[in-house]
Amino acid sequence: MKRCITSVLEQGNVWEANFATEPFEAGWASEARWFIRILDPLPAEQLTLHLTPQISPDGILWCDDVESSPSLRLDLPVAPTELFTLPQRHFGNWLRLKVDLGDAGKPMKFLIYLVLKE
DSSP, X not given: OOOEEEEEEEEEXXXXXXXEOOOEEOTTOSEEEEEEEEESSOOSSOEEEEEEEEEESSSSSOEEOXXXXXXXXXXXXXXXXXXXXXXXXXXXXXXXXEEEOTTOOSOEEEEEEEEEEO
């Protein structure tokens, strides 16, 4: 029987600067998929966000996982109901998602899920 787990790593937290989700141990999984929603308040002006999956052997030192999953570029504004996804494969043991808010300068609220399966 295959295993699957869904974890909510950001649930309505408000961010005004770049951040990364909490590390998640995923060594047992063969694939991962990130799901991202930007909740209100949404910036009305045009902004670009970059979401980059990161990998780590120990959950302490991190590098961008550009080999298996390139960054996702989001051009704002977007509808608050819009859901974005980013697949990730061939990773080590620890995963997290780095979110670059660029020049946003305004608080934004995120909902970020990580789905793992083998």
